Amino acid sequence: MSPIITRREGAVLTVILDRPKANAIDLATSRVMGETFRAFRDDPELRVAILTAAGERFFCPGWDLKAAAAGDAVDGDYGVGGFGGLQELPRMNKPVIAAVNGIACGGGLELALSADMILAADHATFALPEIRSGTVADAASVKLPKRIPYHIAMELLLTGRWFDAQEAHRWGLVNEILPPARLMERAMELAQLLASGPPLVYAAIKEIVREAEDARFQDMMNRITRRQLETVDTLYGSEDQVEGARAFAEKREPVWKGR
Template sequence: MSDTPSPVRTERNGAILLVTLDRPKANAIDLTTSRIMGEVFRDFRDDPDLRVAILTAAGEKFFCPGWDLKAAAEGDAVDGDYGVGGFGGLQELRDMNKPVIAAVNGIACGGGLELALSADMILAAEHATFALPEIRSGTVADAASIKLPKRIPYHIAMELLLTGRWFGADEALRWGLVNEFLPADRLMERAWELARLLESGPPLVYAAIKEIVRDAEGARFQDTMNRITRRQLRSVDVLYSSEDQLEGARAFAEKRDPVWKGR
């Protein structure tokens, strides 16, 4: 049995899962780490007792610089098997219908920024910095090239992709890339506050929202609306037949807070 600590730590608190990337010195991701992260997020997705995840990293300097180039130089294939969820465990994980909050506690560049983009909400420490420097290494930030022009103004996204320049948390907020930036000592407090708010919400509605958003990304408005109306999206069909939907209506009529059971 290996005495090497896992590069990914998890902590359960109620229905919230805290996932901490902890791979000194910089929290870079190699194939083994990516596969572990995929297993962690797959298990989170499939656990009915978990509703929200927070993704952060150990230390104060690095969130994640992306791919471990030293490991790659030693034979870790860049195009290797990243695991069940693709790079970082989240990027290509199918049917992830639970909210994930990224708490970016430092440098997030390359694949580390792409990892943050895989979350539903991004909080950043004031000192966090971001970049997509792949252009300088003669390669492409593939996931960011797909996602970024859909998230922020096209010309800004192209500038960041084509120049690889660094930018701070204040600029990330200006373009809507992050939800908030906070003093470093408030970052996790705010992440837990937001996670507890989501923990108290209706999990079946969250699932429906996430599936609708995914479906709509590559579809015409009316096509997705038709699939919703015809209950062709699984999470929507489950929601419309659920105890929780009836509970929501009853709670409203009775002027009380609903009690969500996720069924």
């Protein structure tokens, strides 16, 4: 039985983590997720992905400790995209929305942080409890201080305390809080909105943001204007860029072809 369920609706792929009881991720699940997100990345017909989980209590608690006790090594082969198949997947230049339907802690919160937008059910809770088991939330230690105020990020990393969806929203970690019954409906609305947009522009935005993390502003601007980023070079020479300008001049909606 597959640990994930996928649903394809037009240009939107929904990936549902489905490993009762808690949707924890072992090595095999991580590899399946990596292959799924790689296939999404490489499919020209798909433009947006939604990542969520089965059930209403757990989004994902992260690493499967039972699998670890049975022999899964914490530093084993997570697959092409790293843990959860997404956070280290190279050239992921399409938008991904996380719909957090319950508890997201440890690696589960790190997985949500790998998405471009996060929607949360109003009962969702979050934590980075690794500190309590004598290990480090590695991806969160890299990402969280860049996403929310430094001192808040450090508090969450150093204490491992739990926080709710309202606090996550207050710090800008979550885009929207929704009733559980509305969560996936809203995620699909947002995905369809993005799917109707210009895919080459999205790709350029994602590559620029990724490359700019450790770059000086002027250095990054020089790379963009000189078309030294693959996605930017593709965009600037594309039919879609001409179509965007033409549609604006003709006062009509553009028809994006992704080329």
